[in-house]
Amino acid sequence: MLTVESLRAWGANVDEGLGRCLNNETFYLTLVKKAIQDPSFEKLNAACGAGDLDQGFDAAHALKGVMANLALTPILNPVIKITELLRARTVTDYGPLLTEITSARDQVLALAE
Amino acid sequence: MTDRKRMHSIPDLEAKGRKRLVLIVEDDFVNREILKINMQQEYEIICAETGCEAREKIHAHSDTLSLILLDLNLPDLNGLDLLRELKQDMDLSKIPVIVLTADTESEVESLTSGASDFIPKPYPRQEIIMARARRCIELSENRDLIRWTERDHLTGLFNRDYFDRYAEQYDHYHRNDPTDALVLDISHFRMMNERFGKAYCDEVLRRIGAELFTFVKENGGIACRWEADTFQIYCPHREDYPALAARVAAAASGPDEGRVHIRIGVNPNVDKSGDMERRFDRAKSAADMIRSSLTESVAYYNDDLRQKELDAGQLLDDFRGALAEEQFLVYYQPKYNIQGPKPVLCGAEALVRWKHPERGMVSPGTFIPLFEHNGLIRELDNYVWRKAALQIRRWKDQLGCSVPVSVNVSRIDMLDPDLTETLCGLIKDNRLDFSDLHLEITESAYTEDSKQIKDIVAGLRNQGFKIEMDDFGSGYSSLNMIITLPIDLLKLDMGFIRSAFSESGDTGMLKIMMDIAHHLSVPMIAEGVETKEQMLTLKDLGCDIVQGYYFSKPVPAEEFEEFMRQEEK
Helix, strand or coil: CCCHHHHHHHCCCHHHHHHHCCCCHHHHHHHHHHHHCCCHHHHHHHHHHHCCHHHHHHHHHHHHHHHHHHCCHHHHHHHHHHHHHHHCCCCCCCHHHHHHHHHHHHHHHHHHC | CCHHHHHHHHHHHHHHCCCEEEEEECCCHHHHHHHHHHHCCCEEEEEECCHHHHHHHHHHCCCCEEEEEEECECCCCEHHHHHHHHHHCCCHHHCCEEEEECCHHHHHHHHHCCCCEEEECCCCCHHHHHHHHHHHHHHHHHHHHHHHHHECCCCCCECHHHHHHHHHHHHHHCCCCCEEEEEEEECCHHHHHHHHCHHHHHHHHHHHHHHHHHHHHHHCCEEEEEECCEEEEEEECCCCHHHHHHHHHHHHHCCCCCCCCEEEEEECCCCCCCCHHHHHHHHHHHHHHCCCCCCCCEEECCHHHHHHHHHHHHHHHHHHHHHHCCCEEEEEEEEEECCCCCCEEEEEEEEEEEEECCCEEECHHHHHHHHHHHCCHHHHHHHHHHHHHHHHHHHHHHHCCCCCEEEEECHHHHCCCCHHHHHHHHHHHCCCCHHHEEEEEEHHHHHHCHHHHHHHHHHHHHHCCEEEEEEECCCCCCHHHHHHCCCCEEEECHHHHHHHCCCCCCCHHHHHHHHHHHHHCCCEEECCCCCHHHHHHHHHHCCCEEECCCCCCCEEHHHHHHHHHHHHC
C-alpha cells in the first residue's frame, strides 16, 4: 500500500515532497500516484530506443521537474543523469539508466497496487 | 486593456474583498497542482496547460490578471516565445510574469526577455514562492500607479508633464549620441473631428499611440502625446522619417486607407546645450511649414528656419515701438460694384502695412501670422480700426463724402469682452454711422467656437454694423451653419479665384459659391481680381462686388481720395 512510510522506506525524501504539498499527506500521495503514471516515462523509453535525443531530452526534462518536486529520489537521481546526457545530445547506451528508472518506478507502482 | 481599467481593478478588488487573479501556465499536472495548493489561499487561480490556451486566457483576463506563472517547456510552444510576445504588446506587457524553470541557463534568458522573476524547480518553500509572487504584484501595481500619473490615458504614451523629465533622463544616458526631436500631428485634425466624430478620432489617436510605442521600442527613444493630436518623439538620429510618417499614417487610417495624413517636423541632431522646450519648438516650427500641404509629410528644421525665427523674434521685439511711433500705415483698397453698366466705387478695405525704419516695408504676410499667433494682433487691429475711423471722419469733413470701410476683426478680438464697446466708441467718438464701418470676420473664426462667436457677431450686427464673412469657402463651414449666421456680405476666398482662373479655367465652383450667396440673399465680394477677363467672368456669374489689382492695389489714404474724386465726377 502506498503510504508516506512506505515511500520513505523506499527512499523518497518524503519530508521535502510533503512540505511542498503543505504537509497534506492525501494530496501528496495522490500526486505521487499521478506522477508514476506520467506518459513521459514511455516517451523517454521510446525516444531513447529510437535514438531521438531531442524528444528524449524533452521527456526526461519533464520527468525531472515532477520527480524533484515530489522528492522521489530513487527515480529522480537517474532522471537527472539521463537529462544531462540528453541535454548534451550524448550518443551513448541509455539502457542501464532507463532500466534503473523503470525499476524504481515499478517499485512505486507495486506499492500503489 | 487600458491603464484606466487596470488601475481601477486594484481598489475594486480590495473593496470587494476579492482575491487577485493569477494564471499558472504549466502543462504538467503535478507541478501545476503543487503551485495551485501553495497559492490558492491568497490568490484566485486559473490554469492553462498549453501556450495557446495561455494566450487565450491572458487576453480574456487582461484587465484583471495580476500575475502569470509561466513554465518554459510547453507542448505547443516555447514559454520564452510567449513571454517575448507578451512583452511586445503595449497593454499585456504590464502584467508581471514569473518564469518556472529547472535550468540555470533559462533564468538569465527569462529575465532578459522581460520576466520579473523566476521560481526554480524543484519549488522552494511556500513562503518563498509567496514572497516572490507578492513582490512582483506589488512592484507591478506600484508601477501602474506611477504609470497612471505619467501616462496619457488615451494612448498609453507618456503625458507632457513627464515627457520632458524622461527626455532629460534619456540625454543623461545618451549624452554623445546624435538625437532627433520630432513633433508629429494629423493634418486637418479639427476637420476630422467635425466629420467623423470624437470616438472615431480617439481611435485614430490610440492607433497612432500604439504605432509610436512600437517605433520607440524597436528603435530606442521615448514618445508622448503632447496635446490633442500632437505627439512628441525623442529618439536616436535617423534619416528615414518619410517612412515613419507613412507607417503611422497607415496605422492611423486602419481600414480607411489613406484617410489620415501625418505631418512630422524634425529637429535633427539637436543641440543638447539648449533647453528641451526649445528643441521641440524648433521641430514644431518645421512641422508648421507644411501645415496646409497634403503632399509633404516631413519637414526639417534648418538654418533658414532658424533665421526666420530670429527675424520673427526681432519683429516681436519691435512691435511696441512701432505702434508708438506709428510705423504701421493703413492702406485702402477700393471695392467696386460691377453689376451696373459701369463699375462703381462702393467701399474700401483697410489693410495694414509696416514701414520699418531698418527693414523698409515689411510684408503683412510676415508679421500678421506672427501677431495672430501670440495675440498682439488685438492691439494692431485696434490701432487699424482707430485709424480707419479717423480717416472716414476726415474724408467726410474734407471731401463731404465717404465710402464704407471694412476692417478685419480677428478671432482673438472676439474674445475681448470690450469688443462691442470699443467699436461702438469709435463710431460715437468720430460721429460716424454704423454703416460706415464694415467688419470682416474670417469664416474659420465661426467654425472654431461657432455658438459664442455667433452671439458676439449677432450683437454687433444688432448695433448696426455690417458683417462680412471673409475667406468664405476656406473654413469648412457646413451650408446648414452658414444659413444661420448673422452676415451681410460674403467675401469669397481668394483660392477660388486663383483656381478658377488657373490653367484649368474651371469656374464651376465659383458658380456654386455665387448660387449660395444668391440663395442667402447676400451680396458676394470677390477679392484678388487682377484682370479684366476675371472681372467680366465674375460679373457674368453674378458676383456683385470686386476688389483687386485690376482696379487698384492698396494705397495710402491720400491716393485713395483720388478714387472718390473720380467717382464724384
